[in-house]
Amino acid sequence: xxxxxxxxxxxxxxxxxxxxxxxxxxxxxxxxxxxxxxxxxxxxxxxxxxxxxxxxxxxxxxxxxxxxxxxxxxxxxxxxxxxxxxxxxxxxxxxxxxxxxxxxxxxxxx
Amino acid sequence: xxxxxxxxxxxxxxxxxxxxxxxxxxxxxxxxxxxxxxxxxxxxxxxxxxxxxxxxxxxxxxxxxxxxxxxxxxxxxxxxxxxxxxxxxxxxxxxxxxxxxxxxxxxxxxxxxxxxxxxxxxxxxxxxxxxxxxxxxxxxxxxxxxxxxxxxxxxxxxxxxx
Numbered sequence: 001x002x003x004x005x006x007x008x009x010x011x012x013x014x015x016x017x018x019x020x021x022x023x024x025x026x027x028x029x030x031x032x033x034x035x036x037x038x039x040x041x042x043x044x045x046x047x048x049x050x051x052x053x054x055x056x057x058x059x060x061x062x063x064x065x066x067x068x069x070x071x072x073x074x075x076x077x078x079x080x081x082x083x084x085x086x087x088x089x090x091x092x093x094x095x096x097x098x099x100x101x102x103x104x105x106x107x108x109x110x
Numbered sequence: 111x112x113x114x115x116x117x118x119x120x121x122x123x124x125x126x127x128x129x130x131x132x133x134x135x136x137x138x139x140x141x142x143x144x145x146x147x148x149x150x151x152x153x154x155x156x157x158x159x160x161x162x163x164x165x166x167x168x169x170x171x172x173x174x175x176x177x178x179x180x181x182x183x184x185x186x187x188x189x190x191x192x193x194x195x196x197x198x199x200x201x202x203x204x205x206x207x208x209x210x211x212x213x214x215x216x217x218x219x220x221x222x223x224x225x226x227x228x229x230x231x232x233x234x235x236x237x238x239x240x241x242x243x244x245x246x247x248x249x250x251x252x253x254x255x256x257x258x259x260x261x262x263x264x265x266x267x268x269x270x271x272x
Contacts, residue, residue: 051237059220066220071180073236098239099183107170107178 006065011037018061019043022079027095031104034070038095041074042082051076071105073098152212159209160226163199164256168213169223173200180235184223187242191251194258228254 023042054076171177203210241247
């Protein structure tokens, strides 16, 4: 598996710049099958867009990066939604880990 | 051309019946560039696959033996929702490199799994799971009439959504 120059920090920087994100959490969830990341992205650009459109916006902004890594997961919220959820959960709700085993991606490496 | 596998058994109980509420339908359009990248034969094969059942999942592995955690989570959600096995088809992208690459261009979506309902792209694992948690998926599946009906059970109507 070729290592890329993609890191939590480089993805965070890209999202902050390209999506005007006000808050980004990127978490490495690489398991045995290559580089994988999950993220919580807060951007005013998500306002008025449904979940699919938000993910498409993120996929487009990170097209080159996602093409190089093995797995990518994202949760996309507007600043208002994020504030509301933080107030409700006490700030414990980070990037999604559904489909991972204890935060690590498992599966085929091909 | 594309191998189709179906649920060999009903996975779990049907989801609670909910009133059909219209939801906004996501739509996608392919750019001219994407059309050029995807060969006509692959596009036609994927057209057929997408139309092969009301609920179609492109995944890694099979429903019985998913080969990736995200595909496994997606299959589990569809099972928990009570999707009718006769209205469901799964396509294993690991068996077909052309499908594996082609479906990403076809849907303009970079990852697997991918869910289609009534030939419309719904999303990948993140969207499937969040729609499951919010109740949107139950509404959509109910609206599309793709849930298994438990005819013999009298308790089905009284079930509450979890």
